[in-house]
Amino acid sequence: MAILYKEENNVATITFDQPDSKVNILNTSTLLEFEKILDQFKNQSSLKAVIIQSAKKDIFIAGADIKEIENITEVADGKVKSQAGQRIMDKLEDLLTPTIAVIDGVALGGGCELALACQYRIATFNDKVRIGVPEVNLGFVPGFGGTYRLPRLLGLQGALKLILSGTPVDSKTALKMGLVNRLYPQQGLSDRVREFIDETRQFSRKRKYPAIAAKGFNAFLENTGIGRSIVFNKSKETVLKSTKGFYPAPLRAIEVLQKTLSVSRQVALDIESTTFAELAITPISKNLVKVFYLAEKFKKLSVPTAENIVPMRVAKAGVIGAGIMGGGIAQLLSNRGVWVRLKDVNYDAIAKGLKAAYDVYMQSVKRRRMKPSAVAANMAMISGALDYSGFADADIVIEAVVENMDVKKKVFVETSQNISSKTILASNTSSLSVTEMGKVLKDPSKMIGFHFFNPVHRMPLLEIITTEKTSQETLVSTLEFAKRLGKTPIIVKDAPGFLVNRILLAYINEAGRLLQEGDRIERLDKIATDFGMPMGPFTLSDEVGLDVGVKVLHILEAGLGSRFKSCSIFDEVFTLKLLGKKSGKGFYIHGHKRGVNSQVQALVKHNNQTSDEEALKRMIYIMINEAARILEEKVVDEADTVDIGMIMGTGFPPFRGGLLRYADSLGIDKIVKDLEWLESRFKDGRFKPADHLFNLKKNGLKFLER
Ligand code: NAI
Numbered sequence: 130m131a132i133l134y135k136e137e138n139n140v141a142t143i144t145f146d147q148p149d150s151k152v153n154i155l156n157t158s159t160l161l162e163f164e165k166i167l168d169q170f171k172n173q174s175s176l177k178a179v180i181i182q183s184a185k186k187d188i189f190i191a192g193a194d195i196k197e198i199e200n201i202t203e204v205a206d207g208k209v210k211s212q213a214g215q216r217i218m219d220k221l222e223d224l225l226t227p228t229i230a231v232i233d234g235v236a237l238g239g240g241c242e243l244a245l246a247c248q249y250r251i252a253t254f255n256d257k258v259r260i261g262v263p264e265v266n267l268g269f270v271p272g273f274g275g276t277y278r279l280p281r282l283l284g285l286q287g288a289l290k291l292i293l294s295g296t297p298v299d300s301k302t303a304l305k306m307g308l309v310n311r312l313y314p315q316q317g318l319s320d321r322v323r324e325f326i327d328e329t330r331q332f333s334r335k336r337k338y339p340a341i342a343a344k345g346f347n348a349f350l351e352n353t354g355i356g357r358s359i360v361f362n363k364s365k366e367t368v369l370k371s372t373k374g375f376y377p378a379p380l381r382a383i384e385v386l387q388k389t390l391s392v393s394r395q396v397a398l399d400i401e402s403t404t405f406a407e408l409a410i411t412p413i414s415k416n417l418v419k420v421f422y423l424a425e426k427f428k429k430l431s432v433p434t435a436e437n438i439v440p441m442r443v444a445k446a447g448v449i450g451a452g453i454m455g456g457g458i459a460q461l462l463s464n465r466g467v468w469v470r471l472k473d474v475n476y477d478a479i480a481k482g483l484k485a486a487y488d489v490y491m492q493s494v495k496r497r498r499m500k501p502s503a504v505a506a507n508m509a510m511i512s513g514a515l516d517y518s519g520f521a522d523a524d525i526v527i528e529a530v531v532e533n534m535d536v537k538k539k540v541f542v543e544t545s546q547n548i549s550s551k552t553i554l555a556s557n558t559s560s561l562s563v564t565e566m567g568k569v570l571k572d573p574s575k576m577i578g579f580h581f582f583n584p585v586h587r588m589p590l591l592e593i594i595t596t597e598k599t600s601q602e603t604l605v606s607t608l609e610f611a612k613r614l615g616k617t618p619i620i621v622k623d624a625p626g627f628l629v630n631r632i633l634l635a636y637i638n639e640a641g642r643l644l645q646e647g648d649r650i651e652r653l654d655k656i657a658t659d660f661g662m663p664m665g666p667f668t669l670s671d672e673v674g675l676d677v678g679v680k681v682l683h684i685l686e687a688g689l690g691s692r693f694k695s696c697s698i699f700d701e702v703f704t705l706k707l708l709g710k711k712s713g714k715g716f717y718i719h720g721h722k723r724g725v726n727s728q729v730q731a732l733v734k735h736n737n738q739t740s741d742e743e744a745l746k747r748m749i750y751i752m753i754n755e756a757a758r759i760l761e762e763k764v765v766d767e768a769d770t771v772d773i774g775m776i777m778g779t780g781f782p783p784f785r786g787g788l789l790r791y792a793d794s795l796g797i798d799k800i801v802k803d804l805e806w807l808e809s810r811f812k813d814g815r816f817k818p819a820d821h822l823f824n825l826k827k828n829g830l831k832f833l834e835r
Pocket residue numbers: 449450451452453454455472473474475478528529530531532533536540557558559560580581582583673
């Protein structure tokens with residue numbers, strides 16, 4: 130039984146409490162159990178109210194069962210599943226007794242839709258409360274009546290905001306937008322709910338969906354045909370801009386609302402269930418669901434061989450180097466309650482790092498996510514130093530000085546003389562050997578790589594690099610710390626370029642070769658973005674800085690061989706100091722006169738445009754081949770790590786499911802054949818299929834889903 134039922138003083142309480150689970154999920158059996166309870170109410174006019182609540186901490190209902198949705202392969206089946214949910218929500222909505230959802234945690238998707246079908250919603254001040262319909266993130270639209278009830282409750286604009294963003298709101302926002310009727314403290318909640326029930330008895334019999342109270346221009350937008358079409362057109366425009374048309378669900382959601390805003394419930398729900406089912410069976414939705422599982426899996430990553438090890442709790446950190454990364458790291462740590470001592474070689478550098486941290490905080494203030502007083506309190510957790518004072522009681526030291534082995538080694542020697550024996554030593558290096566750095570330490574078991582991505586506060590991935598000497602204690606503590614910082618961690622063995630940069634540089638270098646052969650900068654960038662990459666290779670190179678790119682390529686070439694030799698055009702552009710954004714000019718001119726840098730395009734001697742198909746193949750297949758080598762060398766232990774790393778670290782398009790899921794969808798045989806063909810053309814080994822690919826082919830296997 131997932132639902133408990135109780136009646137006391139003419140008030141019925143329905144409590145969701147899924148057995149053996151931390152959360153409540155609306156799967157078929159729970160929904161049917163709920164329906165049975167609703168059916169019993171039919172003749173019970175004596176009841177004052179029905180309360181719907183959850184017994185789980187910080188959870189109301191987390192959503193419908195994604196596994197069930199994932200198994201839908203036919204539109205007809207999807208429609209039946211959606212209609213079953215809709216039927217039950219209708220029964221809930223049609224009860225004559227007042228119904229109240231008490232939301233003291235997460236109410237998402239189907240859980241939110243269930244609450245919407247209640248006459249009233251009460252939320253608590255619990256900061257874990259999140260209410261919303263994230264379905265578009267999984268490639269479909271709400272299917273339990275959400276598209277019908279939200280616009281009637283919140284107005285068109287509020288509903289579109291919630292449905293199209295897929296982003297849930299906290300309880301205060303929910304109250305402001307009319308999604309909940311009351312906000313109560315957790316303490317004494319049941320007394321307040323009882324008072325609310327008495328209050329509802331004095332309410333006049335209200336219409337289920339009163340007209341949306343809007344004034345002035347808003348009333349025009351909400352209540353007139355022209356106003357609504359303005360809202361719809363604007364929404365379409367915004368969606369297309371942010372999704373570049375790769376994600377059909379938000380556009381279909383707009384269509385659903387357009388068709389259903391003025392029709393009966395029955396007609397509206399029929400349109401909703403058809404759209405839900407049509408979207409749920411698409412490969413895009415299936416890929417997005419897989420990426421969702423992947424993200425959940427890595428958020429909970431653990432070290433199976435070290436389950437008994439208690440991670441060290443990090444209270445204080447030293448950060449060395451107050452540059453782009455050091456400033457960002459200091460901000461992130463202070464925001465999670467960690468004291469930071471930020472060290473650099475002069476006060477100017479420290480001031481820059483502090484300003485970088487402050488600027489990130491002020492973006493949150495601007496977006497009203499943070500109060501200036503909280504910023505001041507967090508900034509007070511960061512102090513600067515030119516020496517190692519304050520490092521003695523640091524639990525972890527994160528080094529983020531320039532990417533130079535000699536400098537880093539010197540820093541670690543100095544650091545090791547100024548810390549306690551329990552301090553973890555982490556390097557934010559993007560490509561240098563962590564093992565080599567560890568060699569200067571008395572205790573290399575404390576050494577680990579902690580590779581953040583730029584900008585630190587926004588990029589979700591954190592590569593944790595282990596050496597042969599890294600102890601399990603160091604790894605477990607660092608992993609827990611990464612999770613506490615809100616990052617998605619992956620564990621990668623120390624090898625040149627680790628995981629993400631190794632694959633990414635293969636892609637950028639191949640784009641460079643295509644350019645050198647006679648192609649055009651903008652065209653190659655467009656081919657990559659048309660595939661779904663967030664940035665083309667040259668735009669990305671300009672963002673990172675060609676100095677960094679070339680340096681990492683040299684490290685990769687030294688460690689992995691000539692396939693990583695930087696293409697000559699990169700060397701030429703680097704020599705001309707056209708580094709990218711940081712120098713104002715790179716492959717593009719930056720600033721307000723942005724455009725392709727003709728100086729670079731003029732370096733291309735030939736005019737030999739490869740077909741779009743071949744250019745894309747070369748850029749993507751070289752990544753797949755490199756990923757296969759990474760698996761073969763056991764740099765990471767599974768294909769999932771590659772996929773989450775590339776999605777979270779580079780923005781590889783989630784709708785394609787990840788680099789290796791995409792490879793699987795193409796077919797291993799085809800990839801091997803195409804790689805062999807490319808290798809026969811270039812004959813330099815870079816497209817020679819990795820042994821791992823041959824093995825998969827021989828055994829009829831895929832990277833994933835074995
Ligand atoms: P940066 O050049 O912006 O900052 C480096 C800072 O280190 C400077 O403020 C410099 O004064 C300071 N520094 C140099 N020697 C020092 C010493 N002996 N003691 C204390 N401070 C010293 O460099 P950035 O970009 O922040 O990179 C730092 C590290 O992070 C590098 O290892 C880099 O590879 C890595 N990284 C950089 C990323 C990026 O996008 N910039 C991304 C991920 C990692």
